Amino acid sequence: DGGITQSPKYLFRKEGQNVTLSCEQNLNHDAMYWYRQDPGQGLRLIYYSQIVNDFQKGDIAEGYSVSREKKESFPLTVTSAQKNPTAFYLCASRKNEGVQPQHFGDGTRLSIL
């Protein structure tokens, strides 16, 4: 079955450490997205990529970085510059056709040790 796979499901980060969250999709979708979810705040866009080798900052990109070397993959790195990284991170993708909706993975919960 096609879908979006995020790994790991739980991740712990030490102070000053960079960590990378994986997002892989086999839906042949063109665009991919990273959101951060905090309690009571809904979802906020971190980065998005419309096509391979191109990505754009979202609303809260500071302290994060991404790459899009393959159509299927859009990893997110949470750097040590992100001072409050504890959150639930969601990856999404969509086909760049008309009114196609975004589809979501099951998320990664990142916590600080």
Added chain:
Amino acid sequence: AQSVTQPDIHITVSEGASLELRCNYSYGATPYLFWYVQSPGQGLQLLLKYFSGDTLVQGIKGFEAEFKRSQSSFNLRKPSVHWSDAAEYFCAVRAKQSSYKLIFGSGTRLLVRP
């Protein structure tokens, strides 16, 4: 500024009762409208979407939503709630001229009494 408001943080209903979750948006023109559901520790699942045409849209799991342009609203309804409907519900909008920007409401958590 573009925004989505879900005025109810929590709603509790009895199993078998009807449900309405409110969503209001602020946009320059009628956007595309979505409702998503999220179970604890899971991703978001699309319930339904509105792009144009009939203002009453049907979705999965027996949900429907009605778009009211005059009220800038897109409320989600279900005639009879099941215990498995307990989850968090998010309304989202996307500008017609923008293929990437989804703006989410802050969510409404639904609790179902047995």
